[in-house]
Amino acid sequence: MTDVDVLSEDAPLDLRLSDAELEAHREHITTFIRDTVAAAGADGAVLGLSGGIDSTLTAFLAVEALGEDGLHGLIMPSVANAEDMMSDAEAVAEMLGITYDVVEIQPIAETFFNTFPEAANDRMAAGNVYVRARGVLNYFVANHENCIVLGTGNRAEAMTGYFTKYGDQAVDCNPVGNLYKQQVRQLAAHVGVPEGLVMQTPSAEMWSGQTDEKELGLTYDVIDAVLALHIDGPLSASATVRNFDITEAQIERVVELYEQSAHKRSMPPAPPSLDR
Numbered sequence: 001m002t003d004v005d006v007l008s009e010d011a012p013l014d015l016r017l018s019d020a021e022l023e024a025h026r027e028h029i030t031t032f033i034r035d036t037v038a039a040a041g042a043d044g045a046v047l048g049l050s051g052g053i054d055s056t057l058t059a060f061l062a063v064e065a066l067g068e069d070g071l072h073g074l075i076m077p078s079v080a081n082a083e084d085m086m087s088d089a090e091a092v093a094e095m096l097g098i099t100y101d102v103v104e105i106q107p108i109a110e111t112f113f114n115t116f117p118e119a120a121n122d123r124m125a126a127g128n129v130y131v132r133a134r135g136v137l138n139y140f141v142a143n144h145e146n147c148i149v150l151g152t153g154n155r156a157e158a159m160t161g162y163f164t165k166y167g168d169q170a171v172d173c174n175p176v177g178n179l180y181k182q183q184v185r186q187l188a189a190h191v192g193v194p195e196g197l198v199m200q201t202p203s204a205e206m207w208s209g210q211t212d213e214k215e216l217g218l219t220y221d222v223i224d225a226v227l228a229l230h231i232d233g234p235l236s237a238s239a240t241v242r243n244f245d246i247t248e249a250q251i252e253r254v255v256e257l258y259e260q261s262a263h264k265r266s267m268p269p270a271p272p273s274l275d276r
């Protein structure tokens, strides 16, 4: 059992898995990665390493599935990345013994910014350029090396739409895509990710000082709980409020994020065929 406490003291719902359940997830996800690479006829996988827990856990599981020669890590700093996050990303690559490259994306992004200077000061539009530039580079390397691109998205991000459309979501599969954020941390501790990385503050690093929870206005413990109880689960909003330390406003916010991001979870629609 891990001795890392991955749950905040005031989390409304404890989603921690038992050791046996964690082992089952580990086996299930590594088999998934191996099968997905084989089904694609690929020689391995590429993934972006940020020093954050989602990419660190995905990298650990991918090396278990594919071996160290099966994974190519890309570390892609912009001016918005904290230096210690980038050195954590390098430490993860070194720890795992995988091939990795550090690719500075600031000059790439600046080319976009100079093309439309009026958009360059739009924090969100510009931040999304960094995220999408990383997606282009992942596929540049994957095409060349006959690899697939591993995504790192978890269930809390997918259900709230907390990702960039055709950016970090532009991937071939999401191995940890069914785990809530609490469970990502817990599986990471279980497979041996060092504690300092497990407990890293989640950030997209699209601008300096950004953190997921500040931007979302919710903690992941609350998001996980509302998803598990109400959106994925069977409880009504009122039963969730009555029985757990969750407010109506928090539920409304998660439901709003979920509904407004439906377009990010489906293929781009076309009008139905006209009757002839």
Ligand SMILES: Nc1ncnc2c1ncn2[C@@H]1O[C@H](COP(=O)(O)OP(=O)(O)OC[C@H]2O[C@@H]([n+]3cccc(C(=O)O)c3)[C@H](O)[C@@H]2O)[C@@H](O)[C@H]1O
Pocket: 124, 128, 131, 157, 161, 162, 163, 164, 165, 167, 168, 203, 204, 205, 206, 212, 215, 263
């Ligand atoms: N109803 C609708 N039907 C069809 N398409 C719709 C649409 N509403 C917007 N759109 C399209 O979607 C675009 C907006 O979506 P998008 O471009 O993704 O941009 P947006 O959702 O505005 O921003 C991305 C969000 O994800 C967060 N993020 C991004 C990357 C990584 C991470 C992380 O955790 O590491 C977090 C970021 O902080 C921000 O909150 C619009 O410009 C429009 O093109």
Ligand SMILES: Nc1ncnc2c1ncn2[C@@H]1O[C@H](COP(=O)(O)OP(=O)(O)OP(=O)(O)O)[C@@H](O)[C@H]1O
Pocket: 047, 048, 049, 050, 051, 052, 053, 054, 055, 056, 074, 075, 076, 077, 078, 081, 134, 152, 168, 200, 201, 202, 203, 204, 205, 212
């Ligand atoms: N500087 C970077 N270099 C390489 N890849 C990156 C970088 N920043 C983000 N990414 C990629 O985008 C993904 C999405 O970012 P996200 O912040 O959601 O995940 P994370 O950093 O792994 O974990 P956390 O959400 O806890 O910060 C990362 O997992 C990683 O694959």
Ligand SMILES: [Mg+2]
Pocket: 050, 052, 053, 202, 203, 204, 205
């Ligand atoms: Mg991050």
